[in-house]
Amino acid sequence: MNMSQDREKNNPLQLTRTGQLKHFLTVSGLSKELLTEILDTADSLIEVGERNIKKVPLLRGKTVVNLFFEASTRTRSTFELAAKRLSADVLNLNINTSATSKGESLSDMLRNLEAMASDMFVVRHSQSGASHFIAESVTPGVAIINAGDGWHAHPTQAMLDMLTIRQNKGKFEGLKVAIIGDILHSRVARSQIRALNTLGVKEVRVIAPNTLLPIHVESLGVTVFNDIEEGLKGTDVVIMLRLQKERMNGALLPSEQEYYQLYGLTKKRLSLANKDAIVMHPGPINRGVEIESEVADCPQSVILDQVTNGIAIRMAVMSMAMSGQTEEKNALIERSKEGNII
Amino acid sequence: MHDPQAVQALLNSMARNLEKYLKEKDIQDFEFVGIKTGGVWVAKSIQKQLNSDKSLGELDISFYRDDFTQIGLNPKVTPSNLPFETEGKHIILFDDVLMSGRTVRAAMNELFDYGRPASITLAVLVDIGMPELPITPQIVGANLSLQKGKRIKLSGPENLHLRILDAEL
DSSP: OOOHHHHHHOOOBOOOSSSSOOBBBBSSTOHHHHHHHHHHHHHHHGGGGGGGOOOOOTTOOOOEEEEEESSSSHHHHHHHHHHHHTTTTTEEEEEGGGGGGTTTOOOHEEEHHHHHTTOEEEEEEESSSSHHHHHHSSSSSSSEEEEEETTTTTHHHHHHHHHHHHHHHHHTTTTTEESSSSTTTHHHHHHHHHHHHHHHHHHEEEOGGGSSSSSGGGGTEEEEEEEEHHHHOOSSEEOOOOOOOGOOOOOOSSSSHHHHHHHHHHHHHHSSSSOEEEEESSSOBBBBTBHHHHHHSSBBOOOHHHHHHHHHHHHHHHHHHHHHHHHHHHHHHHHHTTTTTO | OSSSHHHHHHHHHHOOOOOOHHHHHHHSSSEEEEETHHHHHHHHHHHHHOOOOOEEEEOOGGGOOOHHHHHHHOOOOOBBBSSOOOTOEEEOOOOOOOSHHHHHHHHHHHTTTTTOOOEEEEEEEEOOOOSSSSSOOOHHHHHHHTTTTTTEEOOOOOOOOOEETTTTT
């Protein structure tokens, strides 16, 4: 166990004193009950997206800042929609093109945003641990949601995948789930593996060449397969990952064509999984690189359901974190009434 | 109040009054909506007495509460379900206990997010008469007054009966 994992386990930075969510930084360290509560809340919020007026007043008057230090279309826009459907005001900041290029430090920028009375930061950053760092230093009352940090975690993506699995399979017990592709660079895979194991699936398999697997990957609680055909046999859920070309610095792959030959999900290979297996992909998909075009569009593919579920999951964690911040604030007021401010 | 027969008598009288009310107002195109969970039980029971087999709307008003900033999100929120168009319909809204009127306010806000109903009629099993908002029910099973620090709760879904509890619990 490395230091950052150790810190996550022992310091429930993202939880209130009563164990409610107040930030959402990672799925590790969260109980099965809490993950289930997130899924249940999201289930109720799906219905909001089907109404004429797609809005509930939970975050009315709150200001949500999308702090994206790294490019994203799907995640940023679903976070924005989620906040708007909760009636919050949303500010989108793409930092690549903004203040940091003028030399402002991250802490100074955050103090400025806090001075604008922001209530929540949704953070995406290429450095692992960035949202942790921000959560540690942020003013009390402000919630931090991790929208992906480096290779470390992408907890809302993992939870929307869990919601999609539960919708299609009804439960987690007994399921065999295969995650295929670039596990090494994938924060999505890390969060998925944690969530799947916490929710109690039977087996998580990772299928990839050794060059795209982290060392000691078995310690995350997975079975490793280098052969895709062997690994797909008898699975209920097949999760494809995108080849993260932008994160590959060495010669990890001979070529895209060869990768597709060895690890691309084709119709023929999919037939080795269970008949009712579902196919998932966090997007954006590279047709003909990791997945055959026909597979991406087949009835077993739930890739677009994942996008819809992404809005509901983000609405759920945003409301729950805001609710946890409220609880903390009230507790603080109570304590200060008793005259023992820390 | 504690025994199911007393509650059943209240429900019977509500059903008769509602029938009369709908006739007087000449309301034909109506839908039933219950506020979860007690209001749904009340609505179901009255529907049964009126021999109506219409599908019932169910509202969970957790996302519309006005005390979210004070008490946070209800962890046991369940989806609302209105299996009909509300636009232009007469809505009969059911709840078990009317106290401050805040739940009904939240329910009306939620209803309007589905469309613009022609009218909303409020039917409650018990009216405690402690309004904090200008909300009055049209159909009432019983008017009760409560001691300070107490509240009343409907238990169900079978053998509906009322219990008086301490407000903190």
